[in-house]
Amino acid sequence: TVFRVLELESPKVMRYDSILIPPRTTLQLKANLDDAVFQLEEGSTTLVKVSKEGLVKSADAVGRAQIVATSHDQSLTIPVEVKNVHYVLTSLEPSNVKLKHPESVIPQGLNLKLKVSLHDNLGNEFSHGIEDVSLLKYKLSKRGNVLITTGTNFSVGLELIRETSDMLLISLRDKTGVKFAEDYVKLVVAETNAIFPDRTVFSVGDIVCFESPLLGSIADWASSDEGLVRIDTASGIARVLASRKGTSGGDEKVYISHGGRRSTAGGLRIGVDVLDADCVEFFKSYDIFNGQQYRGHLVIKNHQQVDKFVNVIAENVSTCAEKIERSFGGLFSCKLTAKQNPSSGILKHFKTVPSFDASIGAYTCDINLVTSLEEVTALVKSSELNVELEVRLAGSGLSDTTTLKIVPAVLVDPEAIAIDQIASQTITITGTDKVLQQTEIASSNPSLLEITIVQKTPNSIQYKPRLLGSYSIDSPEELFVSVNSPLTLQKLRIPIQSPHAMRKCAAQPLYNVPNLFLSYVSNFGLVISALIVLAASVWVFVFCFPQRNAGQKAVDPNATLIFSPFQSDNQNRTAPAYHQSAGGRSPFAASPVSPSASYYSGGPLSPNASSDFNSSGGSASSQPGSPIYGDTTLLSPQKRIHRRQL
Incomplete structure (x- = not known):
């Protein structure tokens, strides 16, 4: 029988060996079973009152009490301790804000979530605080720079909208019985370059790459209106699609958040204005x-x-x-x-x-x-x-x-010159006469490479390069012929390179071919190499690791079948061969099983007896190295642990 164990679900966090609550507190206990009934343990003090539904109310007295939750035949003891609050502590929610780099100031525009916790005289945190949030008060040394909102269970949200150097006071209104009922938080807020952009006015068609000081692995980007500003949750790249005037009207802002959609949840929140593209x-x-x-x-x-x-x-x-x-x-x-x-x-x-x-x-x-x-x-x-x-x-x-x-561009032929062909090579520049008149051709090193005019015809000019000294391709100095055409905005180079250098397949670029097609064609070599490696791997696997034949075996209708989870497939194949060599008698032959025999091979088993593949009688799996379903660590049902007992 499978059943659910009675457990306590609320409060979820118990940081002490018992549920620690202050006086005059109401606490709701909740179990994982709906029919659980709560009551005080017999002989326990009446410091608290408990209803059957789990509502706990503490009085002014302090001490310990035991609460029992029962459901059918299960019971759960819940220790509760009532103590006075010794001090309050304000801390930053660790799961909300994690910065990429250490900052000396708090970045302006960041939203923080503070948690106010109650502690006893030993420093233990109360499992449940005072529910009345009106008992929590705050005060700033300067006004108008920080927006503060209070949430449930003593949480405080801060919106740092302006630069400031402020002191925040958080305290309890009712200080009765609390020795240190105040805590102070220093707020130094300033503009940093960790948040981008600094301007928040955009128009339709803009692409905005937002930057945040928060760690991106724990924070996602979000937009308050995806119909106007669509943002990628991981990269923070936003595209402005439409303006509010063009859709529903109005001048409301669109809020881009990082790490929390609400200001009280912590994170970054930027309000942007979207204008029409006119x-x-x-x-x-x-x-x-x-x-x-x-x-x-x-x-x-x-x-x-x-x-x-x-x-x-x-x-x-x-x-x-x-x-x-x-x-x-x-x-x-x-x-x-x-x-x-x-x-x-x-x-x-x-x-x-x-x-x-x-x-x-x-x-x-x-x-x-x-x-x-x-x-x-x-x-x-x-x-x-x-x-x-x-x-x-x-x-x-x-x-x-x-x-x-x-103004048609000039054409240069050739696009590169091999060093062993300089003596017989000429450079031809073709274009309109007006463009050729202002086209300049020069050598990168005139003392080593000389360029002279050979022939000048309508719409073309021929030049002759000549080496004035020895030049090695391995030299760190690059040698080339430069062609500058200011009318056509062209600056070309004709490099002097090795005769073994790769040459281009075509002089005319494929401007009319889609870029995606060119990308596929350029990657054909990588695809073919991957297919060759895959085919070689399959060939090695097939021929070096042949699969065993697991063909269909004929079953004798007169034979008695024994269904054993420990019977190896190797046994069925080796038994006939052994039977022929032993004169028709195999020691592995299956013997008839009586109705009183155990379901597993090896004879009847008592409830307390243990049986595994090492002690299975009449099974070939007892042979050394004989596989049992491919795993020699299988255990019999009697040896399996973690079985639920009623």
């Missing part, structure tokens, strides 16, 4: 586009945010940007138009997509070349072309444009 701007109103790739940075903001330049608000943008999800949920769209000469067909060569620049934390409109630069150059060399890049917000429809002048 402005979108490109960084530049005019720029040069070299025809290969362009990234137009933009900012989404409110008109009040005059000093805002990016939408990622972070203490360390590069670290925070790595954790930002690369999806913008249709926040804005990008479009390329050609108002100057729409019939030129220039737009079909480019693709425009919204993107994000993780290096500076800004949204971008990216233009990628989908055809070839030669085709773009053929269109532009005859006439100057300008295009307009437009960004438009999805919700409000607000837009901004930037004018881009298409």
Whole structure:
């Protein structure tokens, strides 16, 4: 029979050998069984009164008493001691606030939860305090800097909203019988760089990377309104989705908490204001586009945010940007138009997509070349072309444009030169004549590598490199040819490298191929290597550790079956072979079992007898090294311990 042992559930914490309560206290005892009845033990003092439901009331007298809880045939003795309160002690809840680093001051904005405990003359903490929280009073040396709230069971919540150097007094109103009924807590609150951001006004589209001095493993981030500000519970990265004016109206704050949703629970609580995004701007109103790739940075903001330049608000943008999800949920769209000469067909060569620049934390409109630069150059060399890049917000429809002048980039061939081919190698730079006139080519070390013009034709210039001395690839000085084109904003390098260096598979970058596909292709080598290692491991396991044949065995219908938990499968396989070698008589053959025989092989067992695999008669498992269900530590039911006895 399985039954529940009678136990005391409330109060849960007993820090003393008995339940320690002060005079004039009401305490509710609770057991784990609903039918438990409480009463004073016979002969116990009447210092306390106990109801059948477990309600304990102490009087003015002090002393010890015994309370008995009974349920059916079980009983539980509960010692209770009534003592006077000697002093009160204020302490910080250890499970609520744990800082990453030691701080000399309390960070401003942090919420703390204090616990007021009662102690006797020996320093023992009372298991249950005075329930009337009105007996607890507090006083600050300065007003208006700390918000205080009292909770149940003598808990005090502090909201440190301003910088201050304050003294907090916590005491009992009724000091009768209490020798030290006051405790003091010094509060030194100041701004620290452990909390970020220091400004709390954001607009729709912002990505905020919150920082907290609290240890992240025991505290989670939370938002009071996930529809407006959605935050990742682990990293603290928040995305502003909408403003309250755009949804339900009003100017209420959204509270971001770390370590506790309520101010009395301890932790960090930051109130932020969310504004509408009524402005979108490109960084530049005019720029040069070299025809290969362009990234137009933009900012989404409110008109009040005059000093805002990016939408990622972070203490360390590069670290925070790595954790930002690369999806913008249709926040804005990008479009390329050609108002100057729409019939030129220039737009079909480019693709425009919204993107994000993780290096500076800004949204971008990216233009990628989908055809070839030669085709773009053929269109532009005859006439100057300008295009307009437009960004438009999805919700409000607000837009901004930037004018881009298409100046085709110069092409450099080759991209690298082997040191053994310098004598026969020439460098060809191709582009428009206007761009080539201002393109500069130079050597990183003119005293070692000389660059001279060989041939100059329309739209191309050929240069000849020549070594003026001996140069070793192992030299710490890097030798290269630099190409600087200010009109196309290009700064290129042609390195002089070893002839055994890896060469690129294609000169044209795959701008029109999705990044995810390129990532998969680049990782094919790792996947193939992993598959080879896995196949080799399976081959070694199969051929070096062959499985035993566990085929179906024919059962003799006339044989008597003995069901034993200690019978080994090896016994069934070795018995026929032994039977043939012994002239048809096997010492392991099963003998008939009488109805009075024990369920287990080895003969009848008395209730007090013990039987295991070492003493099982007529079983092959008694042989040394014979496995018994793969585990030689199995015990018989008579030897099993921890069996519940009635």
